[in-house]
Amino acid sequence: MATPKNYRGRGDLVLLCALLGTLGEIGRGQIHYSVPEESDKGYFVGNISKDLGLESQELAQHGVHIVSRGRRQLFALNPGSGSLVTAGRIDREELCAQSARCLVNINILVEDKGKLWGIEIEITDINDNNPKFQVDNLEVKINEIALPGTRYPLPGAVDPDVGLNSLQSYQLSPNHHFSLDVQTRDDGTISPELVLESALDREEQAAHRLVLVASDGGEPRRSSTLHIRVTVLDTNDNAPVFAQPIYRVKVPENVPPGTRLLTVSASDPDEGTNGEVAYKFWKISEKQSPLFQLNENTGEISTAKSLDYEECAFYDMEIQAE
Template sequence: MADPLRGWGCSEPFLLFMLLGTLWEAGAGQIRYSVPEELDKGSFVGNVAKDLGLEPRELAERGVRIVSRGKTQLFALNPRSGNLVTADRIDREELCAQSARCLVSFNILIENTMKMYGVEVEITDINDNFPRFRDEEVKVKVNENAAVGTPLVLPFARDADVGVNSLQRYQLSSNIHFSLDEKSGRDGQKYPELVLEQPLDREKVAVHDLLLTALDGGDPILSGTTHIHVMVLDANDNAPLFTQSEYRVSVPENIAVGTRLLTLTATDPDEGINGKLTYSFRNEEDKISETFQLDSNLGEISTVQPLDYEESRFYDMEVVAQDGGALLASAKVLITVQDVNDNAPEVLLTSLSGTVSEDCLPGTIIALFSVHDGDSGENGEIVCSIPRNLPFKLEKSVDNYYHLLTTRALDREEISDYNITVTVTDCGNPPLSTENHIFLKVADINDNPPIFPHTSYYTYIPENNPRGISIFSVNAHDPDSGNNAQVTYALAEDKFQGTPLSSYVSINSDTGALYALGSFDYEQVRDLQLWVTASDNGDPPLSSNVSLSLFILDQNDNAPEILYPALPIDGSTGVELAPRSAE
């Protein structure tokens, strides 16, 4: 007999290993936790550092943080321990209403790599809500000749909790005339009904006072009550009847306020007051009464405030037609809201480098942002773009995230800052768009030396000038910014007739103004050749030179002298004519 294990070759374990690897990879990048509602702020949810394979100290070093599009942050990340904790008390009913599962999704961003990891936290229900009736007291009318077994509609209770913690049953106070029955609607809601067990006699008892109690299935059990006043009326033997048991209508969300949506029609063959019908909503929620209006006489339903597909996609309600004799009939109404393109796309900036060096390499990431559109279908599909004449481009990241990157080298002296317009447009008809501006400053590097307007300068000064007089001023411009553009001036070291030039002239290092340190004598110095150096304050500094020729102007400061003939020493005089000359 063949060994059953011999059927496994080398390929089978290899295939099993590959299958397990595929299943592991399919779950990678998604972290799931579960936490009950109403925990104190700071309660432990899970260890993100451990689940990401990081040490807690690496969280701050790598810039790990929570990224969420919602305005309210439900969770916080402890940078010391790496724990994910609650940022505040979480009310599951406020967050997810009566959905079977309440899931909160957000992303974990590792800033230094700009990698995103999805996190999903399920908020589990606790029994923190009592069953609640809309009204504390309710009047129910019944004809005194109603047959035994006649059902009477009662108000139903609502419990914001879900599952076993939600409404489970009703209980009626003890009496001999009525019993309690329960019916379940298609939506799972339990509806109580009074059932007449004994004939009524209005002349003996006109009003029966009962207590209706709603109980949930929590531990401990929570309950709510309402007082039922059964009003016994004289005979009215025909109940109203709707032409349909259920009415359905679909309307666009941008329909004008006040528009009639549909008309409900009920008939009653009785005459007079017993045949006059009044329409009303039965046990409606607040959002129904705030959104719709029911004409009590005509049965017309119209809007009293704008509809919003993104807020509510359908409305389920019940309408009651009651005659003057207290008999009534009910019909279901389902209003479906159709989406129109009424939400412009949104841009949420997640991470931004507000300043970038002009020597950054092409492909440098400038910003990370996400886009969102509240509409659905094509109305919610988004196209993202920036102007083509800029040295930047958009690159799709994970989910609905985009990177903004450089495409070529930047030059601060050409353009020192950018106002980048990010345009997001949906695919609706007509399309809606939103512009978001990203401001980027280009940081300077010291790549330009100071520049003089001219290659050389010359100036004149009369001799016998006062000491310290300003004789000239030079100015150099550096197109860089900050310290890289801060210019200082100096004279090149040189000598004239063995004396340092710095003993003749000085220069103000900040302004470039030159001053005479002494009084010039044309007969001694007729001109000086100077070199002025302008240096910036960069690291390393850059500089440039310019020549300055200083010419001394002669003044008539010397009287003529008679050199020949010499004056006689015996007191006689001699005269000789000579041309007058300043020299």
């Protein structure tokens, strides 16, 4: 719903080129470091003096300083020890979302040698987030004439960590009527579905209570739960069907709050109240939720707050028609 990020303004490029033009020699070797996210301020990243081949640990004597651009500096130089350290806590998820690798590139200028060195720093993930459902409780309405084998999609959990630290599995509490099937999508994410295993009888039991557990693969393992109430209904033969499975829209970042982005539409051939359709957010991240509003009656999605091009270039959400 937005164009990719690009932090480089035209004026910045001109200034950087002018700086490069004054250097006698540009360092060709790329230096690589890694640092775990959430490290304390001052965490040791690498020995800059040694890796740049400087005889003295006193960086100030060589005119060594960081010339990289950015909204805030993530790293700093310790002149006395000759080391590169963190300038504050680094949130990998805020910086790189769920990218497989999170790389930060900075430039180090050594004035007395006339060299500019490129430094690549990988921010490694730690298991600092639980998989999280958008809601704690969910009601699923199922008609008593539903046939065994009927599937009902469940809202997935969101885990901003990556790799094994991200969401890995779902588990359903034991019961006599339902099982859980987990589908793997093309993008590798997993989606839970509730499967009816045996016929329901509303007169025998009007409601069933289930618990869905989402777990990651980190150490220690983190998890969260979704409490599901299955309400057994009388006859309602059809489920709403959206006019299209995927909706896409592009929007500039400067649109004011309240701007209509698009309208999703689903139809239900049932008559009366059984054919009335209501819309609600089904899967949307905690950070994105305050930015958008959904009209439950019309399916119209609009902005609730201003969108920031630099903070996020793409928003992905799921809508349920009920």
